[in-house]
Amino acid sequence: MKITIDGNEIEANFGETILDAANRSGLEIPTLCYSEAFGGQGVCRMCMVEVKEGDRKRLVASCTYPITSEIEVQTSTPELLEIRSNIITLLYRRAPNSDYMKKLHQEYECTGVEPVDPEEKCIMCRLCIKACEKVGAYAISTIMRGTEKRVATPFDEESPVCIGCNACADICPTGAISVKKEGGRQKIWHKSFEMFRCEVCGDYFSTLPVKEHVKEQLELTVSGDNLCPNCRRNKLARDVANVSK
Amino acid sequence: MAVNSQQPDDRHAIEKIVSSYPPEQRFTLAIMQDLQKQINYLPKESLQMTAQHVNAPVSVIFSMATFYKAFSLVPKGRVILKACDGTACHIKGSNVIIDEIYKALGIKPGGTTPDGQFSLETVNCLGACALAPVLVANDQIYPKVTPALLRDIIKEYRGQSDESDGSES
Ligand code: SF4
Ligand code: FES
Numbered sequence: 001m002k003i004t005i006d007g008n009e010i011e012a013n014f015g016e017t018i019l020d021a022a023n024r025s026g027l028e029i030p031t032l033c034y035s036e037a038f039g040g041q042g043v044c045r046m047c048m049v050e051v052k053e054g055d056r057k058r059l060v061a062s063c064t065y066p067i068t069s070e071i072e073v074q075t076s077t078p079e080l081l082e083i084r085s086n087i088i089t090l091l092y093r094r095a096p097n098s099d100y101m102k103k104l105h106q107e108y109e110c111t112g113v114e115p116v117d118p119e120e121k122c123i124m125c126r127l128c129i130k131a132c133e134k135v136g137a138y139a140i141s142t143i144m145r146g147t148e149k150r151v152a153t154p155f156d157e158e159s160p161v162c163i164g165c166n167a168c169a170d171i172c173p174t175g176a177i178s179v180k181k182e183g184g185r186q187k188i189w190h191k192s193f194e195m196f197r198c199e200v201c202g203d204y205f206s207t208l209p210v211k212e213h214v215k216e217q218l219e220l221t222v223s224g225d226n227l228c229p230n231c232r233r234n235k236l237a238r239d240v241a242n243v244s245k
Numbered sequence: 246m247a248v249n250s251q252q253p254d255d256r257h258a259i260e261k262i263v264s265s266y267p268p269e270q271r272f273t274l275a276i277m278q279d280l281q282k283q284i285n286y287l288p289k290e291s292l293q294m295t296a297q298h299v300n301a302p303v304s305v306i307f308s309m310a311t312f313y314k315a316f317s318l319v320p321k322g323r324v325i326l327k328a329c330d331g332t333a334c335h336i337k338g339s340n341v342i343i344d345e346i347y348k349a350l351g352i353k354p355g356g357t358t359p360d361g362q363f364s365l366e367t368v369n370c371l372g373a374c375a376l377a378p379v380l381v382a383n384d385q386i387y388p389k390v391t392p393a394l395l396r397d398i399i400k401e402y403r404g405q406s407d408e409s410d411g412s413e414s
Contacts, residue, residue: 138302143311154307155289161302 005073018062018073019047029062029075030084032091033125035171038134040064043126044091048083050074059083085110095120098174121176122151128168128177136217137161139189140168151176158191164207198228200235259284259291263298270299273309277316286317314366322357322364324402327381331370337377343367345392349399362403 003012005027012021017040022029032044040047040063047062052072059080062073074080089110092101096115101123124142128151132140139162143152153159164186169177180187184195184204193207205228227235262279266272273295280291287310296303310316326346330339343365347353350363357364373379376388380398387398 138304141302141304141308143308145312154292154303159304161304 001067001070003067003071003073006075012067014068015066018049018051018060018065018067018071021067022062022073022075027075031063032087032123032173033127034063035127035130038127038130041126041130043124044087046084046087048080050077050080081108084108089113091123095123095174095176097121098176100174116147121174122172123174123176124149124151125173126151127171127173131167131171135163135165135167135213137163137165139163153189156190159189162189162191163209163213164188164191164193165210165213196226198231199226200231201228203228205229255288256290259288259294263291263294266298268298268300270301273299273301273306274313277306277310277313281316286320289318317364319357320361322362324362324382325364325366327366327368327371328354329369329371329373329377329379329381330367331374331377333370333374334378339367339378341392342378342380342390342395345395346399349396363399 001012001014003010003021005018005022005025008025008027010021010025019029019031019034019040029047029049032046033041034047040061042061042064045061048059049062050073051058051060051065052074053069085108088104088108092105092110093113093115095101096105097119098121126142129140129142132138139159140151140153142149144150153162166179166188169179169188177188181195181204186193186195186207193209195204195207196211197203198205211226259280262283263276266276276295276298277287280287284291292306292310293303296306310318328339328343328346330343343354346365350358350365352358352363352365354365354367371379371381373386373388376386378390380387380390380395382398382402387394
């Protein structure tokens with residue numbers, strides 16, 4: 001079905017989100033809580049767009065709004081720009097301590113605000129929680145409510161189900177999750193893990209529970225258990241080269 | 246009053262409450278409300294047991310337990326004072342009552358006295374606006390509370406605890 005985004009005609013699939021359709025056509029809509037891997041969460045509202053259907057106009061979150069009819073979409077009306085700038089202002093007030101937010105704060109020419117906690121980094125996008133869910137660990141969640149809301153493990157203690165995969169820290173756009181690697185150990189979310197080395201280059205690259213988890217999940221015996229992603233790629237490339245010889 | 250979940254008896258009591266509900270996630274809130282009502286707070290182990298019972302991650306249960314004001318993760322006082330801070334009570338000076346409670350007991354909304362006797366909560370309208378400002382102590386409703394009246398109420402409940410100290414555990 002045909003839709004238009006900022007006047008560009010686009011062929012969209014029934015049920016796909018406006019954001020996906022836009023991305024596929026190379027049109028950019030700003031997002032904060034969206035990841036290609038998880039789809040839209042509808043948390044940050046940064047991706048708001050204006051949808052016109054017949055003569056009804058309304059604002060929707062493009063990352064969760066499914067296309068079911070031939071709509072006209074506007075992505076940057078003055079109203080939308082103001083909404084985005086407000087979102088950034090408020091988030092910056094909550095969590096100013098990351099390059100990511102500092103940059104956005106400048107880009108959107110936000111008004112000056114007094115940060116609540118100058119050290120805070122987390123913008124509550126929930127990507128870390130989503131990542132942890134996808135890994136299947138469910139070690140972290142948001143706790144408390146309102147202004148006290150934050151991401152944590154239950155009771156702020158080390159979680160028996162955390163495997164130290166760092167998926168949360170890797171996906172975090174603001175670097176809010178601290179990971180300390182030292183002497184073959186890694187500490188994350190109050191928990192310390194023993195790491196293991198890549199068989200080829202000898203670099204520490206992941207934790208023991210992750211190794212077990214991966215084995216369990218995929219029975220991954222292909223092309224080497226204990227290789228870091230780099231060396232695994234190299235080995236795979238060699239194997240493929242050998243096969244095609 | 247505080248439950249010690251290391252004690253087999255208390256553990257058993259928690260287990261009994263939790264397992265009286267069907268093992269489905271939609272009963273999580275009901276279980277926690279029941280625990281809060283009967284034990285006066287949600288001990289750590291009770292959340293772990295609930296998670297196990299309804300087959301949900303502890304992180305999800307903990308998230309819910311900390312989200313709702315009705316739940317407390319630390320033991321609540323023997324007497325729970327609920328000061329209404331709805332619009333009518335607010336205008337009629339509920340903040341004076343709340344201040345007065347702070348003067349008398351040293352606790353703010355959400356707090357519990359160190360001796361475990363009193364907890365203070367605020368509620369957003371009890372639906373008894375004609376009686377503003379309203380205070381509820383356990384299930385007893387006190388209308389048109391004044392600072393003087395408040396001191397009497399606190400005295401009354403303090404007295405109770407001395408009399409019943411032996412019988413209550
Ligand atoms: S810790 Fe990072 S990924 Fe998690 S909610 Fe905060 S900003 Fe988002
Ligand atoms: S990207 Fe759509 S709400 Fe966050």
